[in-house]
Amino acid sequence: MNFFTNRRYSTLTRLKRACQIHLPAWCDHHPEEDHRDSGDCPDHSNPAVRNCAQAGALQPAQPHPWDHRAKCNQTDTDGRKIPTRYDNSEFGWNHFTHRHKIKKCRIVSAALEGNPDRDDHHGRLECFGDAIRNGPNPAHVRYVVIVQYSRKTKDGKYDAGRGQKIGVINAFCRNQPQNKCPAWMNQ
Numbered sequence: 001m002n003f004f005t006n007r008r009y010s011t012l013t014r015l016k017r018a019c020q021i022h023l024p025a026w027c028d029h030h031p032e033e034d035h036r037d038s039g040d041c042p043d044h045s046n047p048a049v050r051n052c053a054q055a056g057a058l059q060p061a062q063p064h065p066w067d068h069r070a071k072c073n074q075t076d077t078d079g080r081k082i083p084t085r086y087d088n089s090e091f092g093w094n095h096f097t098h099r100h101k102i103k104k105c106r107i108v109s110a111a112l113e114g115n116p117d118r119d120d121h122h123g124r125l126e127c128f129g130d131a132i133r134n135g136p137n138p139a140h141v142r143y144v145v146i147v148q149y150s151r152k153t154k155d156g157k158y159d160a161g162r163g164q165k166i167g168v169i170n171a172f173c174r175n176q177p178q179n180k181c182p183a184w185m186n187q
């Protein structure tokens with residue numbers, strides 16, 4: 001899916017789709033400009049066209065879609081309430097369950113129980129965890145949980161809303177192929 005940053009292009013696209021107006025490529029102008037003498041541009045004196053053009057121009061660009069619902073909630077030792085949101089395929093629960101194979105809230109919660117191991121003082125926290133398997137085939141895996149403890153992501157694409165935090169954006173296992181966690185961690 002492409003996201004266009006050119007505001008004029010996106011406004012004209014919304015105008016074409018919402019009003020079902022077919023504007024020729026050379027008729028790329030605002031409704032205030034008068035090119036009606038050409039015959040191919042819509043008549044902006046028509047109230048239906050004018051209202052639809054104004055409605056299309058006033059609508060803000062849609063934010064990136066993501067699921068704000070919280071899958072898990074944790075509180076760290078400093079009292080920060082950190083949600084793990086479903087989000088989308090770029091970050092959050094839907095990202096790391098598919099890409100890094102972490103499928104249990106307890107794995108994320110265990111890393112967040114202590115103090116953050118890294119803090120950039122701009123809202124990004126990193127918490128490290130250890131998963132240990134005992135038995136005939138013992139194993140030890142180190143994993144990382146990354147938290148964006150601010151209202152917006154660092155790139156400004158996503159906004160959790162007033163008084164909310166983005167929460168856990170990623171979790172992965174270190175020193176594993178493709179940073180994927182072994183299946184035994186989710187048992």
